Amino acid sequence: MRVAVVGATGAVGSTMLQVMREQALPVSEVVPFASERSAGRELHYGDEPITVRALSEESIRGFDLALFSAGGSTSGEWAPRFAEAGAVVVDNSSRWRMEDAVPLVVAEVNPEALDEHRGIVANPNCSTMQMVVALKPILDRAGIERLVISTYQAVSGTGVRAVEELEMQSHMVIHHQAVAPPEVYPHQIAFNVLPQAGDFEDGDDHTNEERKLMAETRKILGRDDIGVSATCARVPVINGHSESVNVQTRDPLSVEECRALLGEAPGLTVLDDPARGVYPQPTEATGRDDVLVGRIRRDPSHERCLNLWIVGDNLRKGAATNAVQLAELLRVRGLLRAPSAA
Numbered sequence: 001m002r003v004a005v006v007g008a009t010g011a012v013g014s015t016m017l018q019v020m021r022e023q024a025l026p027v028s029e030v031v032p033f034a035s036e037r038s039a040g041r042e043l044h045y046g047d048e049p050i051t052v053r054a055l056s057e058e059s060i061r062g063f064d065l066a067l068f069s070a071g072g073s074t075s076g077e078w079a080p081r082f083a084e085a086g087a088v089v090v091d092n093s094s095r096w097r098m099e100d101a102v103p104l105v106v107a108e109v110n111p112e113a114l115d116e117h118r119g120i121v122a123n124p125n126c127s128t129m130q131m132v133v134a135l136k137p138i139l140d141r142a143g144i145e146r147l148v149i150s151t152y153q154a155v156s157g158t159g160v161r162a163v164e165e166l167e168m169q170s171h172m173v174i175h176h177q178a179v180a181p182p183e184v185y186p187h188q189i190a191f192n193v194l195p196q197a198g199d200f201e202d203g204d205d206h207t208n209e210e211r212k213l214m215a216e217t218r219k220i221l222g223r224d225d226i227g228v229s230a231t232c233a234r235v236p237v238i239n240g241h242s243e244s245v246n247v248q249t250r251d252p253l254s255v256e257e258c259r260a261l262l263g264e265a266p267g268l269t270v271l272d273d274p275a276r277g278v279y280p281q282p283t284e285a286t287g288r289d290d291v292l293v294g295r296i297r298r299d300p301s302h303e304r305c306l307n308l309w310i311v312g313d314n315l316r317k318g319a320a321t322n323a324v325q326l327a328e329l330l331r332v333r334g335l336l337r338a339p340s341a342a
């Protein structure tokens, strides 16, 4: 496979290169793309130096696969062009996720949706991704009527500049210096919690991150009737999103059954011995490809509700790892073909 990684200098793009290498994806050539500012910069694929290119009609020709994580507007413009030039695009931005003709796929949850692709496949939002890995086995066993979600999201999900902003502000606070005005977030993120992940658009009282979590969950699980209520907060954690999820099932499901079910599920590891301090944490999830789940307990206010605490590496399973898993599924299933033939 000849593979393009678009946004290769970014937080997710650089993790894509790393995960592709770790998973030994059978590639003949990997070409990193970024903005014109970065053209000519040298990156590495394993030990091999690779040179960043800018996007142009000429430079995008001849690829089998293109992994995108360069923001919605770059995907809007360039993903269809890559597809027209013969590549299958796995796009990590939100640009194409809710289009009917674009499958929105989590490898462990709805891989069959890949069969319907027409050149672009969407990779879900990071908070949605890690949550549905844990919800799918519950849905299959007991049905799901309603979800109430609160997220505690790390800054790496916003990108490289957000990580730099948290590090810089933390340094200033610790050294008793005046904190410079924030550039990435609306307020200081160091030693703070912002009840805003994403943006408030068109007077909406939910952020676009909360809207994505609600809509994408229903699309991936293929269930429009699941009620979803979400609050997404940004916390001063470098990497690893945490989520408190209250699940109302259709049928009764005991805590023990739920723990056993999740313990057998693909892509998921149960860490649940809270009295001994065993529960998922972002520091533990970072660098891992599996999603961690714990604090599995009955909601005392409702007989068919359970509470879960779900943590994942938002750059890995929340983005790069799933994209690479989809690439491998597309290859193995013979689905890396031009849309005209699809």
Ligand code: A2P
Residues within 6 Å of the ligand: 006, 007, 008, 009, 010, 011, 012, 013, 033, 034, 035, 036, 037, 038, 039, 055, 069, 070, 071, 074, 158, 159, 160, 161
């Ligand atoms: P660059 O480093 O040249 O700005 P992050 O999410 O970590 O901020 O990374 C965003 C990624 O998207 C970077 O690799 C960035 O490249 C890339 N990018 C941003 N704008 C464009 C663009 N117009 N065309 C191609 N790549 C872009």
